[in-house]
Structure formats: structure tokens, C-alpha cells
Amino acid sequence: MEPMRSHVTAGALLAAMALGAAPVDGQHEGHAMHGMSTDAGWRMVPMDPNMPMLPGLEGAVPVVGPWMPGMGIDAAALPEARPSQTVSMTDGDTLDIAVSMVRRTLAGHEMIMFGYNGQYPGPLIQAPKDATVIVRVTNDIEMPTTIHWHGVRLDNRFDGVPGVTQAAIERGESFTYEVHVPDAGMYWYHPHVREDVQQDLGLFGNLLVTSPDPDYYGPAHREEVFVLDDMLIDDEGALPWGDSAPTHALMGRFGNVMMVNGETDYRLSARRGEVVRFYLTNVANTRTFNVTFGGAKVKVVASDVSRFEREQWVTSVVIAPAERYVVDVRFDEVGEVAIANTIQAINHFRGEFYPEVDTLSVVTVSSEPAEATVSEAFDTLREHADVVADVESFRRWFGSAADYELETTVRVRDLPQSIVLSMEADTLYVPPMEWNDAMPMMNWLSTAEQVTWILRDRATGAENGEIDWRFEVGDVVKVHVFNTPDSFHPMNHPIHVHGQRFLVLSMDGVENENLVWKDTAIVPVGSTMEMLIEMSNPGEWMVHCHIAEHLHAGMMFSFVVEGSNR
């Protein structure tokens, strides 16, 4: 299959999909919904009943129609989703993945969701570094789909971007991906069609690329894969999604039910002194997690596309949507240890920060001691000489001026006037990060038909799909990304670059002294991220915000790398 060379446009990727809508009884928690048409199927987003309602918003619903998966289908007739299974593959092996509807029970609600091979998350694919594995994907859900191999520097033809690298896979059709994995580490795969819906409904899985070096990571007693996610559920089940465009376009769709590996009560056991290696992946639509380990000792070892130059002690792991971190944790204290999302949330209506702790998982630590050698080795922070040397070979570009400057902003139209007035009145202070949905009603009512998120090339003024960057294989490009704090609604953005790897050299001029190769990195409000991108992989590649609703509200463009792999 030849790659399509036409430059991506927002229109091509945002082609509205009529997902269909069917009646769902109205439901809301503590707020009047005067005038709401229950026939439309919308029910108000869950929110604190003490939170005041803005004038004019009673009964308001998004301007797009509601959509639920599998409407008219008896959930009982669908197979129940199974936990993820590991598939070990070697070079040339083939895996068939069926994208289908499954039955899930979450927070006491039986609901129709999506799954890869009926699993939740999808199969954990293990493959050795430098292998090429074949994945045949067949679509049996009611929407077109693709699979994007997030972070993998593979052949452009298999990057999974509809309208750029392939046509979307229609229902009943198949597409065969050849996934070459040149870098060890933890990756993940997900659709690149309406991620706000498909990813939220369970279409994600991990791809663990193993190194031939048995000492690639330090010693650990065992490894655990943690896929972090959230989902928005009320008394009736999952809230509908927008049919022709996403809702929650301002802040993204925060969930109110937290999950690890698709489960709301994920439990582990460990022995005293046991060192557990966690592979963390954030697959949530918009939530950035601050993962704490109950006081256990934690060191960060690796992130998206490589290990860090040096292991580093941390007290928590800040992980934005689509990022991965590998952390080693030693459980020294007997008893229950809560792995939690620990944040300072904001209550806009009270003008306050307040602590919020959501337990993601509980580890029961027994008094039985773990094997001591590994426990003791944990105390040593390792330096990864090969990573240091690799980074060093790019140092000559560290001091150069930026080749490109991007800035982020947002444009809105036709939002309810009370939302506009309220936003304008309450933007004297915008936090660096939005850790919670502090304005659920306003957020829900903002759709991608009214909100346009923008990546703007400062030199040319080109926005999103208008941006035209062209490079040659071997180019090393410095890009500054400035997250404008002065827009209608500033927000943090996890910026993802397809098909290449990059270093975050500095944030706000503060040099990063412990580098790691990334494919996704968060830019807080008001901050400037200095990234150095190695253009190693030819093709047409996306740059976009990985908040699913921001992506579908336009925040993306593509660039071209000419040449061939060296």
C-alpha cells in the first residue's frame, strides 16, 4: 500500500460520522432539567449537587446529538469482556485482532463497550526489539476504525492515521499492519478515529518491546502492567457521547470512575521488601494522573521511547494522557498500600484548591520477606551509559535557536452566553494543570462544533492543518511549544509526535538534566517546552494534542520527512 501524500487537513480527519442516536431516559443528579427532551437521549452530566447552576443552562444539552454503542442490541447477547492476555510474538509472527462489541460491568452497570479480541484492555503484545510482527485487524464495530501504534517508529504506511496513511477500516473490512519495533520499551495501540469514543470504550492495549540485554532494566522481583483510565458514569451507566462531534471539548471528558487494567478494584499482593516494576500507561481521554505509592520507595527508570539517562528517586509519577513511565517500587512496610491518584483539585465556584485522593489499586504486603539481593540492589540508582552516549550525540544541537515555535490557543463560537461570561470572569488565574473537571456542565456543553483548539506556527501564523513543515531524514529540529495563558480557556496539552522521538531539553528555560526519549510530553499552561526532534523516519506524520476531545477539535497537523530509513 502506497502512502497517501496529500497533506492532512483538519477537515479530512474531522469528517463527521453520523453515529446514530436512540432514546435514553433522562437522568441527572440534583439539578433541574427543565425543558429537556428525553427523546434526545441526553441526560445531564454528573456533578456535585451543591455546585450552582449558571443562569440559562437549566435543561441545556450539547448541540450535537447523543450516541451510545450498540443501541438496539441486547447486551446479554454479547460476549463478556475478558481480562487482557499476553501474546508473545517473534519476528514474522502474525496476530489477528478482531475489533468488536463486548459486554462489560462497571460500577454496577452492565454496558456495551468495545474490545480488541474481546479483551479489556486489548492483548498485551510482547515482541523483541527489531522484530516485525504482523497484525491483521478486522473491524466489527459500528464505526470505522484504525490502529495507531503509539510511539513506535514504524513504517509510515502502518501508522494508522485515516486520510493520511490509510483509509479507515470500515465495518466488515480488514487491514494488515506490519509493526516494526526498533526501540525497547512500553508502547500502546489505539484507534485514530474518534478516540474520544473508541478509546474511552476500551480500544487500547500495550505493546512491550523487550531488549536483548538482560540487564536493560535493574533487578526486580516481578513486573506489573498498569493501564490507567477513567470513565464517566452516572446512575444509568456511561454518559452518551456526541454523535457528529465530541462533547467536553473545552477540558476533555474526565471520568469519575478510575480503573487499572479496566478494573475498579485492582488488587495485588507483595512480600515485604519486594521490588515490583510497574509499566504505567495513561489511556484516559484527558486526565493527567499523579500516581502515589503510599509512601513506598519509588524510582523512575524509563519513559516513552527509552530509559532515562539516570534512574531517579521520585515521590509520585505525573503521567499525562498517552505517556508511559516505568517505575520500580519497593514495598517495605507490611500491610495495605494504596496506589492512588493524589491531586489538588480546584473548586472554581469556591475559588479553592482541595485535596482529592482516588485509590487506583491496593497492594497487600505480607510479612514474608522477598529475596534480599534484589531488594538491596534497588537502593542503587543506575546510570544508563548507552542512553547518555545516545543523548550526547545530539548535544551539538542543544544550544541552537529554535527552528520552529508553536503556540497553543483556542477559539470558540456559539457557546451559551453564560458560559462565555463565566469563563471570562473567572480567568484571572488559570492553573498550570487541570487535574479535575471543575466545571462539568460548561465542559459537557462545549462541543467540537463550537470549540477549535489550535496549534499555531508563530512565524507564519499557519494554524493546525495549514502548517506545512518539511524535513529530510537525519534532520534534527528544535521546536518551542508555548502554551498561551491568555486564551479563552487555557489548558495543559500533552503533545504527541508520531513516528519520531524527541528530547525535552528544557521547560521554561530550566535545563532538563536527566533526559529521556519521548513521543508525548505535557506542556502546562504558561510554559514553554523546548523539544529536540530527531527526524529519523520518512513519511507524513501527525503532531497533535493527545486529549482526545482537543484532537477532534482541530488541534493537529502533519509534517513530512523525505528520504529513506538509514
Place this chain on the structure above:
Amino acid sequence: MTSIVSLLGLLGSLAPTLVAGATLPAAACVAGPPYYAFELHTTKNIAGTGLARGTAEVEVAGSSPFSIALAPDGSYVYDLHVALERMKVPREGQLVAWVTTPEIDRVVRVGALDANLRASGTVDWNRFIVVITLEPDDDPTARTWSGPVVFRGMSRSGMMHTMVGHGALQQENCAAYGYGS
């Protein structure tokens, strides 16, 4: 009404991590995102400060392997740089920078201002007040100030105000939210 003095008596173990930094080079004090910078305002409590100005700048703490640094409770960790200018340096005493909570129930010493009238440290509160005082001497062990307040300024987050109980859009009784009647 609880006095500031009595609130200051609560100082101690509740204080967050705050490390006095080394003296910065004269030109290196402006590195953080300007959006979160804020002004320090003179109290005119001492001579030679009537026209003086001050700034406090914050930046992502450099030691974090993530794009943003957080304390274990999820509060932001900022490197804080304060600088004064256009003021006459007092002949006696030592200008010292502090941070305190809006309730002034916790105080942490940032450090003595250097000859360029600058000081740096780290703060891990989301909302705080920077206070510059004139102390009798430079006492690194001091847990709160004893001299007059010379400058003060509120972090940008102090501008996040309640939307309850006032404003053009208000339609509900603010008493429901604990804001009086």
C-alpha cells in the same frame, strides 16, 4: 479574631519543604513563565522604599523528571525567585524573604536577600504570600519574622476567587456554600 501573631505561633512541623537557594547571578533571575510571576508591593514601612518595586517569579522545579514538579500531596513545586529594585538598602539589619499561607498559619524562610536584593528558594504550596521583612540579623534558624514587613505579594493563584455569593451571574444563596448570608 485570631491575630496574625497567634497564627504564627502554629508554625513548625506543618511547614513544607523549602530550601534556600544559592545567590543567583545578577541577570539570571527571570526564567520562569511570566504568567505566574507576581508583583511584590512595598509597605513603605522603612525609609527608602517609597518608590521601590519587587517581583516574584516561579518556574518548574528543575529536579523533576516530569514536565511539572509536584509535592506528594499534589501541590505544585516551584522554584521561587524574588527580586527588589529601586530601593535604598537599609544601613542596619538584613532583608529576608519568607513565604506564608494566605491564612499566615505556616511560614517558611526563603533566605536573606543578597547584595543584588535577590533570593531564591522552593515552595510547594499552591497559594502563598511572599513577605520581605527587615530582620535584626541573618538567622537561618528563624521560624518566622520579627522585623517589619517591607514588601509582600500574593501568588497568582490568589486571583482565583469564589464565584459564589457575588457577581453578575450569581443566582443562588451563597450561604449554602459557607459564605455567610
